[in-house]
Amino acid sequence: MLRQILLITDGCSNVGVQPAVAAAQARDAGIAVNVVGIVDEGTIGEYGAAEIADIARAGGGISRIVNQRQLAQTMQMMTRKTVVQTIHQAVNHELKHILGREEESVRVEVLPPEQRAEVVRVMDEMGEETPLRVALLIDTSASMKPKLPAVEEAIHDLMLSLQARKGKSELSVFHFPGSHGDEHAVMDMDWAADMNRVRRLFQRLNIRGTTPTGPALLHVIDFYQYDSRARTDNIPYYSSSSNREGTGTDGVWSDYIV
């Protein structure tokens, strides 16, 4: 299964562990972290922009800073790109394994055109068919309040794109901060694959001033890891650098690579 967290925020974190550190932990657990910064009238600030880029870099994902109108398009594009990227990384890894070489230069891009074509064709199929889970983590600090309708709309749109995939695709939604000090993030929607549950997510929010982005990310990582369903059907071929015991996919790839 492909696993992503998509963080939507409009500014800097101000409580708890550095969000980039939390994102690095996500990456280590095989979860890619994407970040969208929303700007509207005014800027996100140099500091905010740097933090957003930093989180995505540490989380192995993509970051973009956009206005509300571009939100839906950006979210679906990022999710799609990250699926391709994750598979690309896994395939590069396999390639090194098959060729028995660890250099950085061993990548799909350097294969001869014919083989590259075949490998990318299979990668496209995997991108379409591999089960996917995206956990949305939404900053609902005071400044985000006017943007929440656009966020809700974009979630709806993302669900539409996910539903079109052949592979099972599910979405869950969290917001942060929670309603009291040590509640860092709150689940608004458990894994769901259908539209109907997406509307009217953030109706009963009590908006607070803090932005504990780091702790909220950790909360979602824990949710991913202790969710029993997610553990049983974990994909074999996603391999973060730390765990690489028998991936069992060599058969798939050695056919294409001489």
Place this chain on the structure above:
Amino acid sequence: MQEMRAAVLKSGEKITGLWNNRTYRIVRLLGQGANGVVYYVERVRSNGDHSRPVEGYALKVGGDAIEFQSEINALKALEKIKRQQASGSRVGRDEARPFLVEADDTEIAGQKIPFYVMRYVPGMTLSVYMRKRGSDWFGFIGGKLLSRLEWLHENGWVFGDIKADNVLVRQDGDVELVDYGGLTPAGSSIRQFTEWYDRGYWNAGSRVADFGYDLFSFAVLTVHLFNEEKLKQRIAGVLPQIRQREDLMAIIRECPVLNPYESWLCRAIHSKFHSTRQAKEEWVRISKQVYRMPRRAPRPTPSWLKMSFAGSALLLLISVLYWAWREQWWLG
């Protein structure tokens, strides 16, 4: 994520493939999109073979390697289908021109960059064509475009990213699609789309590739061509969650050129056609009727005619002045 930007190449520069070793000379820039830059190029023959005429192609130099390869694969798939169908039968004008000539890598400024060579489509984008040559062409061109879609759909593919930029029209009114980055096998999720043209964006259905997806985009394309202002106003003015097909229909009703096609467009927008062939035949039937309808209003002068009129007037003026100067009649 590594974002590769293709270097901008100047005319006269040469590109040589690292694998197939063929060389192309850049003639001019054709267009720049999200996933690469397209040039008009000529094949440079080795060993000074000048007996054959110079062949012109379109060459796209890539961006993201994986996405680029997917696009190449799409063109390959179409080329394969075309070849299979052509075997045995006589090949016509564009059946002889391949979707994909070759794909290779090149080195630009020390960086390895993928490129591919495809057929060059002489012509202009649909919106430019309509502006220059007038809406009389609309019914005819629409039919040609639907024929292209029919061929794709019958072979199990959906174009996905139909929009005015991706439809090129030749002088004779035949059309060709460019930019196959959105080409999707029927049944998969649409690979690439443009928001306004997207069925999902209008809350009018899924993003699963089926022939109806392209027909829907085709309908939006007609609205975009003839009433861009209204379309923009609607999009800006309506809340996304209540954006709906009826908004498109309302704009269509306000547009005289689209009037005869209203019921056709309504069916496309509501996914009511059984096949693209049916849609095309219906379209052609309507457009034939339209061409034979008595005109209510005088036809507006197309802009090229106005220009050529201005041109002749200018010429006349110049020759009169020249004559007058030679005769020096005003000096008496």
